[in-house]
Amino acid sequence: MAESGEEVDVLVQRVVKDLTNAFKKNPNIDEIGVIPCPEARYNRSPIVLVENKLGIESWCVKFLLPYVHNKLLLYRQRKHWLDREALVDITCTLLLLNPDFTTAWNVRKELLECGVLNLEKDLYLGKLALTKFPKSPETWIHRRWVLQQILNQFSAVGCSRKQQHHQGEAEQADAERIQQHSDQLARTLHQEMKVCSDAACRYPSNYNAWSHRIWVLQHMAKGNVKVFHDELSSMRLWVSMHVSDHSGFHYRQFLLKELITEFFQTPASTTTSSPQHHFSTIPRSSPHHHNDVQANGDLSGAEATDGEDKLLSFITVLQLFRQEMELCSDLIQAFPGHETLWSHRRHVFHLWHHLKREHQHHCSSNDCIESVHPNDSDPGLLGDDDQSCPGQGETVNGQSHTSEAMEVDGASLTDLHNSKRQKRGILRPGPLTLFSEHNFIKSILENCSNPEQRHFAMAYKKWLDVVVGQQP
Amino acid sequence: MKLYSLSVLYKGATKANLLKAAYDLSSFSFFQRSSVQEFMTFTSALIVERTSQGTRASVKEQEYLCHVYVRNDNLGAVVIADTEYPQRVCFTLLDKVLEEFSRQVDSIDWPSGNPETINYKSLDIHLSKYQNPREADAMTKVQAELDETKIILHNTMESLLERGEKLDDLVAKSEHLGNQSKAFYKTARKQNSCCEIM
Numbered sequence: 088m089a090e091s092g093e094e095v096d097v098l099v100q101r102v103v104k105d106l107t108n109a110f111k112k113n114p115n116i117d118e119i120g121v122i123p124c125p126e127a128r129y130n131r132s133p134i135v136l137v138e139n140k141l142g143i144e145s146w147c148v149k150f151l152l153p154y155v156h157n158k159l160l161l162y163r164q165r166k167h168w169l170d171r172e173a174l175v176d177i178t179c180t181l182l183l184l185n186p187d188f189t190t191a192w193n194v195r196k197e198l199l200e201c202g203v204l205n206l207e208k209d210l211y212l213g214k215l216a217l218t219k220f221p222k223s224p225e226t227w228i229h230r231r232w233v234l235q236q237i238l239n240q241f242s243a244v245g246c247s248r249k250q251q252h253h254q255g256e257a258e259q260a261d262a263e264r265i266q267q268h269s270d271q272l273a274r275t276l277h278q279e280m281k282v283c284s285d286a287a288c289r290y291p292s293n294y295n296a297w298s299h300r301i302w303v304l305q306h307m308a309k310g311n312v313k314v315f316h317d318e319l320s321s322m323r324l325w326v327s328m329h330v331s332d333h334s335g336f337h338y339r340q341f342l343l344k345e346l347i348t349e350f351f352q353t354p355a356s357t358t359t360s361s362p363q364h365h366f367s368t369i370p371r372s373s374p375h376h377h378n379d380v381q382a383n384g385d386l387s388g389a390e391a392t393d394g395e396d397k398l399l400s401f402i403t404v405l406q407l408f409r410q411e412m413e414l415c416s417d418l419i420q421a422f423p424g425h426e427t428l429w430s431h432r433r434h435v436f437h438l439w440h441h442l443k444r445e446h447q448h449h450c451s452s453n454d455c456i457e458s459v460h461p462n463d464s465d466p467g468l469l470g471d472d473d474q475s476c477p478g479q480g481e482t483v484n485g486q487s488h489t490s491e492a493m494e495v496d497g498a499s500l501t502d503l504h505n506s507k508r509q510k511r512g513i514l515r516p517g518p519l520t521l522f523s524e525h526n527f528i529k530s531i532l533e534n535c536s537n538p539e540q541r542h543f544a545m546a547y548k549k550w551l552d553v554v555v556g557q558q559p
Numbered sequence: 560m561k562l563y564s565l566s567v568l569y570k571g572a573t574k575a576n577l578l579k580a581a582y583d584l585s586s587f588s589f590f591q592r593s594s595v596q597e598f599m600t601f602t603s604a605l606i607v608e609r610t611s612q613g614t615r616a617s618v619k620e621q622e623y624l625c626h627v628y629v630r631n632d633n634l635g636a637v638v639i640a641d642t643e644y645p646q647r648v649c650f651t652l653l654d655k656v657l658e659e660f661s662r663q664v665d666s667i668d669w670p671s672g673n674p675e676t677i678n679y680k681s682l683d684i685h686l687s688k689y690q691n692p693r694e695a696d697a698m699t700k701v702q703a704e705l706d707e708t709k710i711i712l713h714n715t716m717e718s719l720l721e722r723g724e725k726l727d728d729l730v731a732k733s734e735h736l737g738n739q740s741k742a743f744y745k746t747a748r749k750q751n752s753c754c755e756i757m
Contacts, residue, residue, distance in 0.1 A: 120590035123742040140589040145746070219588065288586065328560045328691065331643045421693055422645060 099154045102147055105134040106183075107176045109141055116141045118218040119183055121148065141215075148184060155181045159191060171203045179212060186216035186223040196232065209233050210275075214282050221286040227299045230282075237275060238306060241268050272307065276314070279303045284325070292334045301341055312349050318342055319407075323414060330422045336431040339411070343435070346407060347442060350400040401446055408439045408519055416527060424539035429547055439519055440555055524551055561586060563623070563639045564599040565652070565686045567660050567679070568607045569669040570633045575607035578664070578672045581682035583690065594743040597736050602716070603627075603637040605729065609719040610635065615650060616711040618719060628653040634661055634669060648692040650710070656685060 110116065117139050124144040127133065133144035143151075155177050161167035162174070169177065175198065178191045195212075198204045213230045216223060244264065280303070286296035308314040319342045326335040415432045422428070524547075531544045566580035577600060584592040602625060610616055610629045618625045624642050626649040629635035636653045663679050664672070689695040713719055716726055730736060730744050 118589050120588045122590045123594065123739055123746055125742050135590075137589070142590045145742075289588075327693075329643070330560065422643075425643075 095150050095154060098147070099151055102133060102151055103155070103176050103180050105132045106141075106143075106180050109134055109136050110179075112136070113139065115139050116215065119143070119215050120219055121145050143184070151180065152184050156185075156188070159194065163190060163194075171198065174198060175204060182212060182216055182226075183219070186213075186220050186226040189225050192225055192229040195229070199233070199236070206233050206237055210278070217282065217286050218289070221289040222293055222295050224295055227295050230299065231302055234275070234279070234303070234306070237272075241272060244268055276303065276307050279307070280318075287325075287334065291329070291332050294334050294337075297334045297338045300338065304345070310349065312346065315342055315346050315349070319346070327414075327418060330418055330425045331427050333427045333430065336427060336434075340431070340434050340438070343407060343411060343438060347404055347438075350404050351397070397446075404442065405519070408435065411435050412439075412519055419531070419540075423535055423537040424543070426539075426543055429543040433547060433550060436519070436524060436551075436555070521551060521555065560643045560690075560692065561641045562644060562649075562686055562689055563641075564596075564603065565638045565656065565682055566600065566603045566636065567656060567682070568604060568635050568637065569672065570607050570610075570612070570629055570635050571670060573608075575604040575635065576670065576672065577604060577674060578669065578677045579660075579674050579679050579682055581686040583686055591743065594737075594740040597740040598744070599639050601730070601733055601735055603639070604735075605716075606637055606719065607635040614711060615653075615709065616713060617646060617649075618713040618716060620716045624649075626650060626653060628657065630657060632661070632666070634666075636660075645692055646710070648689065648695065652685060652689050652695070656682070 113136060116136070119141045120143075122135060122142040122144045124133075124146055127144070127146050133147040135142040135144065158167065158169070159177055159181060162169045174194060178195050178198075181188055181191045182195075195204060195209060199206060199209060210230065210233055213226045213233075216226050220226065280300065283296045283300040283303070287293045290296075304314065304318070319339065322335060322339060322342075326332075326339065329335050412432070412435060415428060415435060419425075419428045419432070528544050528548045528551075532541060535541060535544075562583060563586075564580060564582045567578045569576040569578055580600060580603070582596050582599065584595055587595050602620070606616075606618055606625055606627045607629055610627050612629055612633060613631045615628045616626075618627070619642070622642055623639055624644070624646070625637055625639045626646065627635060627637045628650060634657055636657050638649050638652055640649055659681065660679055664677055668677065720726065720729075727748075730741060736744075
């Protein structure tokens, strides 16, 4: 197919126009793709639109891509003038075919800054590009830039509100605007989560997508415990269906770490009683809230409640860890021989182990850890527990310190676990100790003939002995 | 963890005859689905043709595993899954489907049947139910009945072929694959061997 330069020129301009028209005709396009088709069919546009899916016939890509690519480069080198509309169309075509072309995203950044494009449109273009190229680093990077612009707009609104704070009438209008913005922010957050999930499903081990998800949480939902909780529970199904994809488990590890930090920063009495209601769905961009509450707590000046709060935090976190370990055990037993699950187990136990030691250190004067432990282990196991885990001797002795309130709390925790266990018909201990881990390994080695599973179980045992067991 | 296709076939003297099939191709990009479906049908038939009576086998092809069971009465079934999906559950599914199929469809219709004429409707239901292996049958129940060591494992499709036979030729010769699917196969091949543009 020897096409002359002029013919290519005409062809490409037609295709770019067809593409732009397709978007005008259907604003709900949700996926792009290339249709394998080695030869052009006479007099038919290579742009195909079916059920919100936009396809480009493969034969035209080899003409289209170099052409728009060169055109944009010439424009950048100031050798060729393009008006704004042409720039929008050309970068759109280019990025849908090759979203890692940084220059094109940069041209769009300029267009955004001078108001020719709007931010939502660029999020949309990125979303489409990710349906064909779910890992494309430049697309994710540009996406974060756009989101940062949106966040800047919001914080600008916040500032103007503060300045007008004393003008009474303006306040209500402002409050409405703030509400609108926070709704919009919540929508954007939800949309980003969806984009990340789709990309993670399209390409295994898509760390680019998960890193973006982490960035979004850190910047758009900072301190919002509810969002983190929801993420943790909504990702359960995802990891259960992707047991050999470590990226999803890595994300859970991030969520756990963030939640730990949150619980120990915030007075626990409020977070434990109603984590769902305490924090509004409006993400806060600064940690001021904590500081205020903590300052108030300090003013009321009860040091004893501080210790109690810590303890409650600890129990909430303990519950998170138990649930995580239970999920992990469950998956390991249901799907033998996946290293990912074992390495997740290692990580969770490691996190827990460190947290416990830190907590022990902090609370050594308050008997905190001691009062938690009786609930932590099945009574029958306590004795053995003591022997196999050096450094936990005091915990058993601490039983006498347990306050009544604690017992109630602990009982409800245990009940929750029991009912869960009964539902699934599996009897598994809830505690998280070296001893319980060794028990788990033992049961795996006794019941499983899968050689890989046995290998991973042995490796985990060795890791526990050498790395964790040796620590003072 | 994903099941892509589930099909029942009759193993004739030289060719396998597709009787009924179900597909879940939602994870593929929209414009690839029709080609992917043709390829799954093609592959399923090929595997049944190359599997002897009374055997179970798993064939690995890139990131897919095709599990096949051909019974002594020449009725066979193939499920195409990803490598994560538990093999044991796949064979449980195949046993169950074949058993149900042979109860519902008269064996006189097997040699000449095709998806339009065969009246057996539960394949789609099975396929969607088994997407989550834990919501399907109790995974442990059948564990003991199935001797996993008797399942033959092929590490590539090529190992099913006879000496001198090439997959590329079979694809090119196939009447069941459309031009678009053949083009799709060529691009996929090319992308595997070296990095082409797009």
